[in-house]
Amino acid sequence: MKIENTQSQMRKGILEYCILSILKNSEAYPSDIIEKLKKAKLIVVEGTLYPLLTRLKNAELLQYRWEESSAGPPRKYYSLTKKGITFLIELDSTWKDLAKAVRLTTKTKKDE
Amino acid sequence: MNKTVNVNLAGIVFHIDENAFETLNNYLNALKNHFKNEEGGDEILKDIEGRIAELFTERLDKKEAISLTDINEITTIMGDPSQYDDEIEQEQSQESQDKEEDLRKGKRRKVFRDEEDRMIGGVCRGMAHYFDINVLFCRIIFIGMLFLIGPGAPFLYIMFWIVLPSAKTTAEKLEMKGERVNINNIEKNIKKELNIIEDKIRDFDRKFTKEMFGANSFFRKIVDFFIRVIKGVFKFAGSFFGIFCILFGGILLLLIFSFAFSGAEILFHNYPMVDHVFNDFFNNKSATWLSLFIGIPIVAVILFGLRLVKNTKIHMNYKIGIFVLWITSIFFLLNSVKDISLEFKEEAKNTIIENIITESDTLYLSMNDVNRVLDNIFDTKGFKVTPFEDNLIGIGMELDIVKSKNDNFNLIKEATGRGKEKHLAKEMAEGIGFEFTLENDNLIFDDFFTIATQKWRMQELDLTLELPIDMVVFLDHSLEDLIYDIKNVHNMWDYDMLGHYWKMEKEGLSCISCED
Numbered sequence: 001m002k003i004e005n006t007q008s009q010m011r012k013g014i015l016e017y018c019i020l021s022i023l024k025n026s027e028a029y030p031s032d033i034i035e036k037l038k039k040a041k042l043i044v045v046e047g048t049l050y051p052l053l054t055r056l057k058n059a060e061l062l063q064y065r066w067e068e069s070s071a072g073p074p075r076k077y078y079s080l081t082k083k084g085i086t087f088l089i090e091l092d093s094t095w096k097d098l099a100k101a102v103r104l105t106t107k108t109k110k111d112e
Numbered sequence: 113m114n115k116t117v118n119v120n121l122a123g124i125v126f127h128i129d130e131n132a133f134e135t136l137n138n139y140l141n142a143l144k145n146h147f148k149n150e151e152g153g154d155e156i157l158k159d160i161e162g163r164i165a166e167l168f169t170e171r172l173d174k175k176e177a178i179s180l181t182d183i184n185e186i187t188t189i190m191g192d193p194s195q196y197d198d199e200i201e202q203e204q205s206q207e208s209q210d211k212e213e214d215l216r217k218g219k220r221r222k223v224f225r226d227e228e229d230r231m232i233g234g235v236c237r238g239m240a241h242y243f244d245i246n247v248l249f250c251r252i253i254f255i256g257m258l259f260l261i262g263p264g265a266p267f268l269y270i271m272f273w274i275v276l277p278s279a280k281t282t283a284e285k286l287e288m289k290g291e292r293v294n295i296n297n298i299e300k301n302i303k304k305e306l307n308i309i310e311d312k313i314r315d316f317d318r319k320f321t322k323e324m325f326g327a328n329s330f331f332r333k334i335v336d337f338f339i340r341v342i343k344g345v346f347k348f349a350g351s352f353f354g355i356f357c358i359l360f361g362g363i364l365l366l367l368i369f370s371f372a373f374s375g376a377e378i379l380f381h382n383y384p385m386v387d388h389v390f391n392d393f394f395n396n397k398s399a400t401w402l403s404l405f406i407g408i409p410i411v412a413v414i415l416f417g418l419r420l421v422k423n424t425k426i427h428m429n430y431k432i433g434i435f436v437l438w439i440t441s442i443f444f445l446l447n448s449v450k451d452i453s454l455e456f457k458e459e460a461k462n463t464i465i466e467n468i469i470t471e472s473d474t475l476y477l478s479m480n481d482v483n484r485v486l487d488n489i490f491d492t493k494g495f496k497v498t499p500f501e502d503n504l505i506g507i508g509m510e511l512d513i514v515k516s517k518n519d520n521f522n523l524i525k526e527a528t529g530r531g532k533e534k535h536l537a538k539e540m541a542e543g544i545g546f547e548f549t550l551e552n553d554n555l556i557f558d559d560f561f562t563i564a565t566q567k568w569r570m571q572e573l574d575l576t577l578e579l580p581i582d583m584v585v586f587l588d589h590s591l592e593d594l595i596y597d598i599k600n601v602h603n604m605w606d607y608d609m610l611g612h613y614w615k616m617e618k619e620g621l622s623c624i625s626c627e628d
């Protein structure tokens with residue numbers, strides 16, 4: 001068992017959750033999302049995001065609209081679909097459970 | 113000075129240095145390659161191109177053309193396709209990857225019939241896949257065999273048709289096709305094997321066999337193929353044998369059942385004595401053990417047949433249980449046999465001497481109702497006792513004629529019987545009765561002896577006629593089965609003595625009507 005496999009599996013789910021969370025309140029275009037993710041050190045390279053966005057869009061969790069840009073080509077502004085909102089709500093509770101589970105199981109005596 | 117080229121990225125035209133273009137082109141091709149199998153790959157690529165165009169636009173505020181440095185920076189920002197995998201790898205277990213790899217390399221190639229691309233049954237096509245030879249070649253071989261072994265070829269084909277499964281699932285189709293073992297590979301294999309032979313001279317170890325007959329060698333494939341075919345043939349023949357076992361076992365079992373429920377009449381219809389002995393000695397309990405003793409192996413045969421036909425397996429515990437039951441049945445059977453043999457342990461004799469009084473000096477000896485019993489009974493099976501008209505009677509008497517020690521004319525009846533104990537044996541012997549009638553000078557023997565006890569304990573009856581000197585007896589032909597080893601001066605056989613007058617002389621019985 002490779003550590004990379006486990007790490008990427010952990011990261012993958014969290015990445016999807018974070019992307020959906022970023023889009024929770026307002027729509028955004030990839031560069032905005034990337035900036036936030038980079039700040040959070042969730043991704044290193046930008047290329048990673050695009051396949052993910054496409055997959056989420058194909059899964060009908062995201063939708064986008066085109067907007068003309070003064071600095072370059074038109075941009076895709078992504079937002080959550082209805083399905084995406086429900087999905088995110090479920091992920092929220094799952095995450096809370098997981099976070100709790102991780103906190104409880106990794107807690108040592110010293111932490112208490 | 114750098115030559116620039118124009119590129120169109122996401123609908124915007126950029127000037128780009130030639131060497132920078134090369135790098136960008138390579139990068140985009142690498143991305144294209146990476147996403148080619150992914151759903152929405154084109155869209156992802158367009159999005160990335162759009163992003164690159166955006167980054168270009170940012171940089172072109174201060175200059176006119178994109179340089180190699182810009183491209184390198186941008187590719188660093190966007191990342192190498194291999195990094196995507198690290199960050200968000202598609203789930204795929206190592207195992208399934210290994211399996212796919214094996215399939216690609218043809219390690220797990222199997223023989224199937226290719227029904228998608230068939231002429232008759234897809235046998236040739238399937239074999240062509242397996243050995244990776246041209247299907248035409250395979251068909252020529254089959255047609256060639258038609259000339260060589262005649263009607264055997266179609267039979268062989270049909271056999272393969274039955275034996276080989278058809279590739280139905282995608283996995284099976286992949287397994288069927290596997291890796292190409294082309295001429296180059298064969299050549300490579302042979303060269304490799306030649307090298308190994310050289311090595312072998314130096315160190316003889318298992319390496320050779322492994323390479324020669326290893327999982328991937330051509331020889332191994334041929335061997336595997338034949339093993340598969342042979343297995344298939346056995347399976348096929350096994351099914352037939354299995355059906356035979358089931359039928360054979362079923363019929364036998366039916367016989368055993370009727371045997372257990374209705375007694376032995378069905379089996380011993382023509383042998384009433386065997387039936388009588390069986391009923392007498394085998395009570396219900398021992399009959400049950402006997403049925404188990406015979407029945408269990410038959411059931412085993414049926415189960416074996418079922419296993420061959422339907423692959424039904426019996427749990428080990430049941431097997432052990434049944435085996436133990438069988439051994440138990442042997443034990444109880446041996447016990448019954450011991451009990452039965454004890455019934456014959458002791459022997460006793462009872463001798464009765466009857467004086468025959470006659471005026472005449474010549475007696476005509478004959479027997480009553482000859483063959484009355486034997487005509488009705490198919491075979492006594494060597495028993496000297498048989499059931500007849502609801503009675504147990506004796507039929508195997510023996511008559512001897514000897515010289516009387518005095519002037520008395522006697523019939524000595526020596527009865528033998530057996531029993532568990534001496535007095536029981538004596539009872540048996542005393543229960544034997546034998547009658548004869550004397551009318552004028554005719555002495556007529558009964559054709560049977562009676563058994564008062566109505567139980568068979570190996571009763572025998574020996575009759576001895578004591579004849580005084582100078583008396584004459586005539587032996588009628590009806591005595592054929594009664595007389596036994598009568599000594600006479602001519603040393604004649606019993607049968608030849610019939611129909612003659614015999615006179616007792618000092619030397620012994622002598623024929624007075626025979627022509628010398």
